[in-house]
Amino acid sequence: MTSPLALSDRARTHVRTFGSEQQPVLVVDDVLADLSLVRGIAARHSFRPIGPHYPGIRAAVSERVVMPLADPLTALLTEIFALDRAPHYAECFLSVVTKGGGDLAPIQRLPHFDGTERGRIAVLLYLGDTETHGTGFYRQRSTGFESVTADRFAAYEKALRDGVAEHGLPVGYIGEGNALFDRIFAVRGRANRLIAYRGNTLHCAALPEGFAPDADPRRGRLTLNLFLSA
Structure with a gap:
Protein backbone atom coordinates (compact mmCIF):
# COMPACT_ATOMS: atom_id res chain seq x y z
CA MET A 1 0.00 0.00 0.00
CA THR A 2 1.25 3.47 -0.87
CA SER A 3 2.20 5.58 2.14
CA PRO A 4 0.03 8.68 2.74
CA LEU A 5 3.33 10.58 2.93
CA ALA A 6 4.59 9.35 -0.44
CA LEU A 7 5.69 12.15 -2.76
CA SER A 8 2.92 12.94 -5.24
CA ASP A 9 3.40 12.57 -8.99
CA ARG A 10 2.14 16.17 -9.24
CA ALA A 11 4.93 17.58 -7.05
CA ARG A 12 6.73 20.59 -8.54
CA THR A 13 10.24 21.54 -7.41
CA HIS A 14 12.28 24.71 -7.70
CA VAL A 15 15.35 26.09 -5.97
CA ARG A 16 15.82 29.56 -4.50
CA THR A 17 18.94 31.15 -3.03
CA PHE A 18 19.09 33.99 -0.55
CA GLY A 19 21.44 36.36 1.22
CA SER A 20 25.08 37.19 0.73
CA GLU A 21 25.96 33.56 1.45
CA GLN A 22 23.65 32.42 -1.37
CA GLN A 23 22.16 29.70 0.78
CA PRO A 24 19.92 27.33 -1.21
CA VAL A 25 16.31 26.49 -0.37
CA LEU A 26 14.43 23.70 -2.12
CA VAL A 27 10.72 24.44 -2.51
CA VAL A 28 8.31 21.66 -3.51
CA ASP A 29 4.62 22.36 -4.08
CA ASP A 30 1.72 19.88 -4.32
CA VAL A 31 3.75 17.44 -2.25
CA LEU A 32 1.06 15.01 -1.07
CA ALA A 33 -1.64 13.33 -3.11
CA ASP A 34 -4.17 13.58 -0.25
CA LEU A 35 -3.42 16.39 2.19
CA SER A 36 -6.69 15.98 4.09
CA LEU A 37 -5.90 12.32 4.80
CA VAL A 38 -2.52 13.24 6.31
CA ARG A 39 -4.11 16.00 8.39
CA GLY A 40 -6.61 13.51 9.77
CA ILE A 41 -3.86 11.05 10.66
CA ALA A 42 -1.86 13.85 12.31
CA ALA A 43 -4.83 14.88 14.45
CA ARG A 44 -4.94 11.40 15.99
CA HIS A 45 -1.41 11.69 17.37
CA SER A 46 -0.62 12.50 21.00
CA PHE A 47 1.23 15.83 21.14
CA ARG A 48 3.35 17.16 24.02
CA PRO A 49 6.11 19.73 24.59
CA ILE A 50 9.52 18.38 23.52
CA GLY A 51 12.58 20.45 24.41
CA PRO A 52 12.93 24.17 25.16
CA HIS A 53 13.26 25.56 21.65
CA TYR A 54 9.99 24.85 19.84
CA PRO A 55 7.08 27.13 20.90
CA GLY A 56 4.47 24.41 20.93
CA ILE A 57 3.77 20.69 21.05
CA ARG A 58 5.12 17.81 19.03
CA ALA A 59 4.61 14.14 18.20
CA ALA A 60 7.48 11.95 17.02
CA VAL A 61 7.29 10.38 13.54
CA SER A 62 9.31 7.27 12.71
CA GLU A 63 11.75 6.76 9.87
CA ARG A 64 9.52 4.08 8.36
CA VAL A 65 6.58 6.47 8.18
CA VAL A 66 8.28 9.61 6.87
CA MET A 67 11.00 8.45 4.49
CA PRO A 68 8.63 7.67 1.58
CA LEU A 69 8.36 11.46 1.43
CA ALA A 70 12.11 12.15 1.55
CA ASP A 71 13.63 9.21 -0.32
CA PRO A 72 12.63 10.44 -3.81
CA LEU A 73 14.30 13.78 -3.02
CA ALA A 86 23.03 11.03 0.49
CA PRO A 87 21.31 12.32 3.64
CA HIS A 88 19.61 9.89 6.02
CA TYR A 89 16.91 10.13 8.69
CA ALA A 90 17.90 11.78 11.98
CA GLU A 91 14.57 12.67 13.64
CA CYS A 92 11.09 13.84 12.71
CA PHE A 93 8.10 15.45 14.40
CA LEU A 94 4.60 16.65 13.73
CA SER A 95 4.52 20.12 15.29
CA VAL A 96 1.82 22.60 16.31
CA VAL A 97 2.64 26.14 17.48
CA THR A 98 0.74 26.81 20.72
CA LYS A 99 2.41 29.95 22.07
CA GLY A 100 1.50 33.51 21.25
CA GLY A 101 4.21 36.15 21.15
CA GLY A 102 3.72 37.21 24.75
CA ASP A 103 4.14 33.66 26.06
CA LEU A 104 7.48 32.85 24.45
CA ALA A 105 10.56 31.81 26.40
CA PRO A 106 13.58 34.06 25.72
CA ILE A 107 15.21 31.52 23.39
CA GLN A 108 12.01 31.32 21.31
CA ARG A 109 12.07 35.05 20.50
CA LEU A 110 15.23 34.83 18.42
CA PRO A 111 16.23 33.07 15.21
CA HIS A 112 17.85 29.70 15.82
CA PHE A 113 19.88 27.07 14.01
CA ASP A 114 19.51 23.29 14.23
CA GLY A 115 23.22 22.48 14.47
CA THR A 116 26.54 23.68 13.09
CA GLU A 117 27.02 20.77 10.68
CA ARG A 118 26.76 21.62 6.98
CA GLY A 119 25.33 18.16 6.37
CA ARG A 120 22.29 18.65 8.60
CA ILE A 121 19.27 19.36 6.40
CA ALA A 122 15.89 20.54 7.68
CA VAL A 123 12.80 19.49 5.72
CA LEU A 124 9.59 21.30 6.61
CA LEU A 125 6.15 20.39 5.23
CA TYR A 126 3.32 22.88 5.78
CA LEU A 127 0.12 20.99 6.55
CA GLY A 128 -2.11 23.86 7.72
CA ASP A 129 -4.26 26.16 5.61
CA THR A 130 -2.81 29.53 6.59
CA GLU A 131 -0.35 30.71 3.94
CA THR A 132 0.88 33.58 6.12
CA HIS A 133 2.45 31.10 8.57
CA GLY A 134 5.78 30.59 6.80
CA THR A 135 9.49 30.54 7.60
CA GLY A 136 11.94 33.44 7.78
CA PHE A 137 15.72 33.46 7.40
CA TYR A 138 17.99 35.96 9.12
CA ARG A 139 21.37 37.67 9.23
CA GLN A 140 23.03 38.57 12.52
CA ARG A 141 23.63 42.28 12.10
CA SER A 142 26.87 42.63 14.06
CA THR A 143 28.70 39.69 12.46
CA GLY A 144 26.95 39.39 9.11
CA PHE A 145 26.47 35.67 9.73
CA GLU A 146 23.54 34.04 7.92
CA SER A 147 24.58 30.57 9.06
CA VAL A 148 26.47 29.29 12.08
CA THR A 149 29.30 26.81 11.49
CA ALA A 150 31.54 25.35 14.19
CA ASP A 151 34.24 27.94 13.54
CA ARG A 152 31.70 30.78 13.77
CA PHE A 153 29.91 29.61 16.89
CA ALA A 154 32.00 31.41 19.51
CA ALA A 155 31.82 34.74 17.65
CA TYR A 156 28.08 34.31 17.07
CA GLU A 157 27.41 33.51 20.72
CA LYS A 158 29.46 36.46 22.00
CA ALA A 159 27.76 38.86 19.59
CA LEU A 160 24.36 37.54 20.67
CA ARG A 161 25.11 37.97 24.37
CA ASP A 162 26.47 41.47 23.82
CA GLY A 163 23.51 42.42 21.64
CA VAL A 164 20.92 41.18 24.12
CA ALA A 165 22.71 43.00 26.93
CA GLU A 166 22.57 46.25 24.94
CA HIS A 167 19.19 46.01 23.21
CA GLY A 168 17.20 43.41 25.13
CA LEU A 169 15.05 40.66 23.65
CA PRO A 170 12.12 41.04 21.26
CA VAL A 171 8.79 41.17 23.05
CA GLY A 172 7.43 38.34 20.89
CA TYR A 173 8.15 36.61 17.58
CA ILE A 174 10.99 38.44 15.86
CA GLY A 175 9.10 39.05 12.61
CA GLU A 176 11.03 41.13 10.10
CA GLY A 177 13.89 41.66 12.52
CA ASN A 178 15.22 43.94 15.23
CA ALA A 179 18.50 45.54 16.34
CA LEU A 180 20.16 42.11 16.47
CA PHE A 181 18.87 40.32 13.38
CA ASP A 182 17.61 41.31 9.95
CA ARG A 183 15.20 39.08 8.05
CA ILE A 184 16.68 38.56 4.59
CA PHE A 185 14.29 36.00 3.07
CA ALA A 186 10.96 34.35 3.79
CA VAL A 187 8.93 31.47 2.35
CA ARG A 188 5.16 31.58 2.58
CA GLY A 189 3.65 28.58 4.32
CA ARG A 190 1.35 27.43 1.57
CA ALA A 191 -0.56 24.24 2.38
CA ASN A 192 1.07 21.13 0.90
CA ARG A 193 4.37 22.96 0.34
CA LEU A 194 7.69 21.48 1.44
CA ILE A 195 10.92 23.39 1.93
CA ALA A 196 14.42 22.08 2.64
CA TYR A 197 17.35 24.15 3.85
CA ARG A 198 20.62 23.78 5.73
CA GLY A 199 19.94 23.43 9.43
CA ASN A 200 22.79 25.80 10.30
CA THR A 201 21.06 28.77 8.67
CA LEU A 202 19.49 31.27 11.07
CA HIS A 203 15.73 30.82 10.79
CA CYS A 204 12.45 31.20 12.65
CA ALA A 205 8.74 30.69 12.08
CA ALA A 206 7.37 33.70 10.17
CA LEU A 207 4.06 34.41 11.85
CA PRO A 208 1.80 37.44 11.30
CA GLU A 209 1.45 40.18 13.88
CA GLY A 210 -1.32 39.27 16.29
CA PHE A 211 -0.88 35.54 15.64
CA ALA A 212 -3.42 33.58 17.70
CA PRO A 213 -2.27 29.99 18.29
CA ASP A 214 -4.60 27.01 18.17
CA ALA A 215 -3.48 23.72 19.72
CA ASP A 216 -5.88 21.67 17.59
CA PRO A 217 -3.82 20.13 14.73
CA ARG A 218 -6.84 20.44 12.43
CA ARG A 219 -6.88 24.24 12.78
CA GLY A 220 -3.48 25.37 14.06
CA ARG A 221 -0.07 25.88 12.47
CA LEU A 222 0.64 22.21 11.76
CA THR A 223 3.92 21.20 10.15
CA LEU A 224 5.98 18.08 9.62
CA ASN A 225 9.59 18.72 10.66
CA LEU A 226 12.10 16.18 9.34
CA PHE A 227 15.83 16.41 10.03
CA LEU A 228 18.31 14.62 7.79
CA SER A 229 22.06 14.11 8.25
CA ALA A 230 24.77 13.40 5.70
Whole structure:
Protein backbone atom coordinates (compact mmCIF):
# COMPACT_ATOMS: atom_id res chain seq x y z
CA MET A 1 0.00 0.00 0.00
CA THR A 2 1.25 3.47 -0.87
CA SER A 3 2.20 5.58 2.14
CA PRO A 4 0.03 8.68 2.74
CA LEU A 5 3.33 10.58 2.93
CA ALA A 6 4.59 9.35 -0.44
CA LEU A 7 5.69 12.15 -2.76
CA SER A 8 2.92 12.94 -5.24
CA ASP A 9 3.40 12.57 -8.99
CA ARG A 10 2.14 16.17 -9.24
CA ALA A 11 4.93 17.58 -7.05
CA ARG A 12 6.73 20.59 -8.54
CA THR A 13 10.24 21.54 -7.41
CA HIS A 14 12.28 24.71 -7.70
CA VAL A 15 15.35 26.09 -5.97
CA ARG A 16 15.82 29.56 -4.50
CA THR A 17 18.94 31.15 -3.03
CA PHE A 18 19.09 33.99 -0.55
CA GLY A 19 21.44 36.36 1.22
CA SER A 20 25.08 37.19 0.73
CA GLU A 21 25.96 33.56 1.45
CA GLN A 22 23.65 32.42 -1.37
CA GLN A 23 22.16 29.70 0.78
CA PRO A 24 19.92 27.33 -1.21
CA VAL A 25 16.31 26.49 -0.37
CA LEU A 26 14.43 23.70 -2.12
CA VAL A 27 10.72 24.44 -2.51
CA VAL A 28 8.31 21.66 -3.51
CA ASP A 29 4.62 22.36 -4.08
CA ASP A 30 1.72 19.88 -4.32
CA VAL A 31 3.75 17.44 -2.25
CA LEU A 32 1.06 15.01 -1.07
CA ALA A 33 -1.64 13.33 -3.11
CA ASP A 34 -4.17 13.58 -0.25
CA LEU A 35 -3.42 16.39 2.19
CA SER A 36 -6.69 15.98 4.09
CA LEU A 37 -5.90 12.32 4.80
CA VAL A 38 -2.52 13.24 6.31
CA ARG A 39 -4.11 16.00 8.39
CA GLY A 40 -6.61 13.51 9.77
CA ILE A 41 -3.86 11.05 10.66
CA ALA A 42 -1.86 13.85 12.31
CA ALA A 43 -4.83 14.88 14.45
CA ARG A 44 -4.94 11.40 15.99
CA HIS A 45 -1.41 11.69 17.37
CA SER A 46 -0.62 12.50 21.00
CA PHE A 47 1.23 15.83 21.14
CA ARG A 48 3.35 17.16 24.02
CA PRO A 49 6.11 19.73 24.59
CA ILE A 50 9.52 18.38 23.52
CA GLY A 51 12.58 20.45 24.41
CA PRO A 52 12.93 24.17 25.16
CA HIS A 53 13.26 25.56 21.65
CA TYR A 54 9.99 24.85 19.84
CA PRO A 55 7.08 27.13 20.90
CA GLY A 56 4.47 24.41 20.93
CA ILE A 57 3.77 20.69 21.05
CA ARG A 58 5.12 17.81 19.03
CA ALA A 59 4.61 14.14 18.20
CA ALA A 60 7.48 11.95 17.02
CA VAL A 61 7.29 10.38 13.54
CA SER A 62 9.31 7.27 12.71
CA GLU A 63 11.75 6.76 9.87
CA ARG A 64 9.52 4.08 8.36
CA VAL A 65 6.58 6.47 8.18
CA VAL A 66 8.28 9.61 6.87
CA MET A 67 11.00 8.45 4.49
CA PRO A 68 8.63 7.67 1.58
CA LEU A 69 8.36 11.46 1.43
CA ALA A 70 12.11 12.15 1.55
CA ASP A 71 13.63 9.21 -0.32
CA PRO A 72 12.63 10.44 -3.81
CA LEU A 73 14.30 13.78 -3.02
CA THR A 74 17.63 12.54 -1.66
CA ALA A 75 19.53 12.75 -4.96
CA LEU A 76 18.28 16.31 -5.48
CA LEU A 77 19.10 17.27 -1.89
CA THR A 78 22.60 15.83 -2.25
CA GLU A 79 23.17 17.97 -5.35
CA ILE A 80 21.59 21.20 -4.08
CA PHE A 81 23.40 21.19 -0.75
CA ALA A 82 26.70 19.81 -2.12
CA LEU A 83 26.66 16.88 0.29
CA ASP A 84 29.38 14.23 0.36
CA ARG A 85 26.78 11.47 0.63
CA ALA A 86 23.03 11.03 0.49
CA PRO A 87 21.31 12.32 3.64
CA HIS A 88 19.61 9.89 6.02
CA TYR A 89 16.91 10.13 8.69
CA ALA A 90 17.90 11.78 11.98
CA GLU A 91 14.57 12.67 13.64
CA CYS A 92 11.09 13.84 12.71
CA PHE A 93 8.10 15.45 14.40
CA LEU A 94 4.60 16.65 13.73
CA SER A 95 4.52 20.12 15.29
CA VAL A 96 1.82 22.60 16.31
CA VAL A 97 2.64 26.14 17.48
CA THR A 98 0.74 26.81 20.72
CA LYS A 99 2.41 29.95 22.07
CA GLY A 100 1.50 33.51 21.25
CA GLY A 101 4.21 36.15 21.15
CA GLY A 102 3.72 37.21 24.75
CA ASP A 103 4.14 33.66 26.06
CA LEU A 104 7.48 32.85 24.45
CA ALA A 105 10.56 31.81 26.40
CA PRO A 106 13.58 34.06 25.72
CA ILE A 107 15.21 31.52 23.39
CA GLN A 108 12.01 31.32 21.31
CA ARG A 109 12.07 35.05 20.50
CA LEU A 110 15.23 34.83 18.42
CA PRO A 111 16.23 33.07 15.21
CA HIS A 112 17.85 29.70 15.82
CA PHE A 113 19.88 27.07 14.01
CA ASP A 114 19.51 23.29 14.23
CA GLY A 115 23.22 22.48 14.47
CA THR A 116 26.54 23.68 13.09
CA GLU A 117 27.02 20.77 10.68
CA ARG A 118 26.76 21.62 6.98
CA GLY A 119 25.33 18.16 6.37
CA ARG A 120 22.29 18.65 8.60
CA ILE A 121 19.27 19.36 6.40
CA ALA A 122 15.89 20.54 7.68
CA VAL A 123 12.80 19.49 5.72
CA LEU A 124 9.59 21.30 6.61
CA LEU A 125 6.15 20.39 5.23
CA TYR A 126 3.32 22.88 5.78
CA LEU A 127 0.12 20.99 6.55
CA GLY A 128 -2.11 23.86 7.72
CA ASP A 129 -4.26 26.16 5.61
CA THR A 130 -2.81 29.53 6.59
CA GLU A 131 -0.35 30.71 3.94
CA THR A 132 0.88 33.58 6.12
CA HIS A 133 2.45 31.10 8.57
CA GLY A 134 5.78 30.59 6.80
CA THR A 135 9.49 30.54 7.60
CA GLY A 136 11.94 33.44 7.78
CA PHE A 137 15.72 33.46 7.40
CA TYR A 138 17.99 35.96 9.12
CA ARG A 139 21.37 37.67 9.23
CA GLN A 140 23.03 38.57 12.52
CA ARG A 141 23.63 42.28 12.10
CA SER A 142 26.87 42.63 14.06
CA THR A 143 28.70 39.69 12.46
CA GLY A 144 26.95 39.39 9.11
CA PHE A 145 26.47 35.67 9.73
CA GLU A 146 23.54 34.04 7.92
CA SER A 147 24.58 30.57 9.06
CA VAL A 148 26.47 29.29 12.08
CA THR A 149 29.30 26.81 11.49
CA ALA A 150 31.54 25.35 14.19
CA ASP A 151 34.24 27.94 13.54
CA ARG A 152 31.70 30.78 13.77
CA PHE A 153 29.91 29.61 16.89
CA ALA A 154 32.00 31.41 19.51
CA ALA A 155 31.82 34.74 17.65
CA TYR A 156 28.08 34.31 17.07
CA GLU A 157 27.41 33.51 20.72
CA LYS A 158 29.46 36.46 22.00
CA ALA A 159 27.76 38.86 19.59
CA LEU A 160 24.36 37.54 20.67
CA ARG A 161 25.11 37.97 24.37
CA ASP A 162 26.47 41.47 23.82
CA GLY A 163 23.51 42.42 21.64
CA VAL A 164 20.92 41.18 24.12
CA ALA A 165 22.71 43.00 26.93
CA GLU A 166 22.57 46.25 24.94
CA HIS A 167 19.19 46.01 23.21
CA GLY A 168 17.20 43.41 25.13
CA LEU A 169 15.05 40.66 23.65
CA PRO A 170 12.12 41.04 21.26
CA VAL A 171 8.79 41.17 23.05
CA GLY A 172 7.43 38.34 20.89
CA TYR A 173 8.15 36.61 17.58
CA ILE A 174 10.99 38.44 15.86
CA GLY A 175 9.10 39.05 12.61
CA GLU A 176 11.03 41.13 10.10
CA GLY A 177 13.89 41.66 12.52
CA ASN A 178 15.22 43.94 15.23
CA ALA A 179 18.50 45.54 16.34
CA LEU A 180 20.16 42.11 16.47
CA PHE A 181 18.87 40.32 13.38
CA ASP A 182 17.61 41.31 9.95
CA ARG A 183 15.20 39.08 8.05
CA ILE A 184 16.68 38.56 4.59
CA PHE A 185 14.29 36.00 3.07
CA ALA A 186 10.96 34.35 3.79
CA VAL A 187 8.93 31.47 2.35
CA ARG A 188 5.16 31.58 2.58
CA GLY A 189 3.65 28.58 4.32
CA ARG A 190 1.35 27.43 1.57
CA ALA A 191 -0.56 24.24 2.38
CA ASN A 192 1.07 21.13 0.90
CA ARG A 193 4.37 22.96 0.34
CA LEU A 194 7.69 21.48 1.44
CA ILE A 195 10.92 23.39 1.93
CA ALA A 196 14.42 22.08 2.64
CA TYR A 197 17.35 24.15 3.85
CA ARG A 198 20.62 23.78 5.73
CA GLY A 199 19.94 23.43 9.43
CA ASN A 200 22.79 25.80 10.30
CA THR A 201 21.06 28.77 8.67
CA LEU A 202 19.49 31.27 11.07
CA HIS A 203 15.73 30.82 10.79
CA CYS A 204 12.45 31.20 12.65
CA ALA A 205 8.74 30.69 12.08
CA ALA A 206 7.37 33.70 10.17
CA LEU A 207 4.06 34.41 11.85
CA PRO A 208 1.80 37.44 11.30
CA GLU A 209 1.45 40.18 13.88
CA GLY A 210 -1.32 39.27 16.29
CA PHE A 211 -0.88 35.54 15.64
CA ALA A 212 -3.42 33.58 17.70
CA PRO A 213 -2.27 29.99 18.29
CA ASP A 214 -4.60 27.01 18.17
CA ALA A 215 -3.48 23.72 19.72
CA ASP A 216 -5.88 21.67 17.59
CA PRO A 217 -3.82 20.13 14.73
CA ARG A 218 -6.84 20.44 12.43
CA ARG A 219 -6.88 24.24 12.78
CA GLY A 220 -3.48 25.37 14.06
CA ARG A 221 -0.07 25.88 12.47
CA LEU A 222 0.64 22.21 11.76
CA THR A 223 3.92 21.20 10.15
CA LEU A 224 5.98 18.08 9.62
CA ASN A 225 9.59 18.72 10.66
CA LEU A 226 12.10 16.18 9.34
CA PHE A 227 15.83 16.41 10.03
CA LEU A 228 18.31 14.62 7.79
CA SER A 229 22.06 14.11 8.25
CA ALA A 230 24.77 13.40 5.70
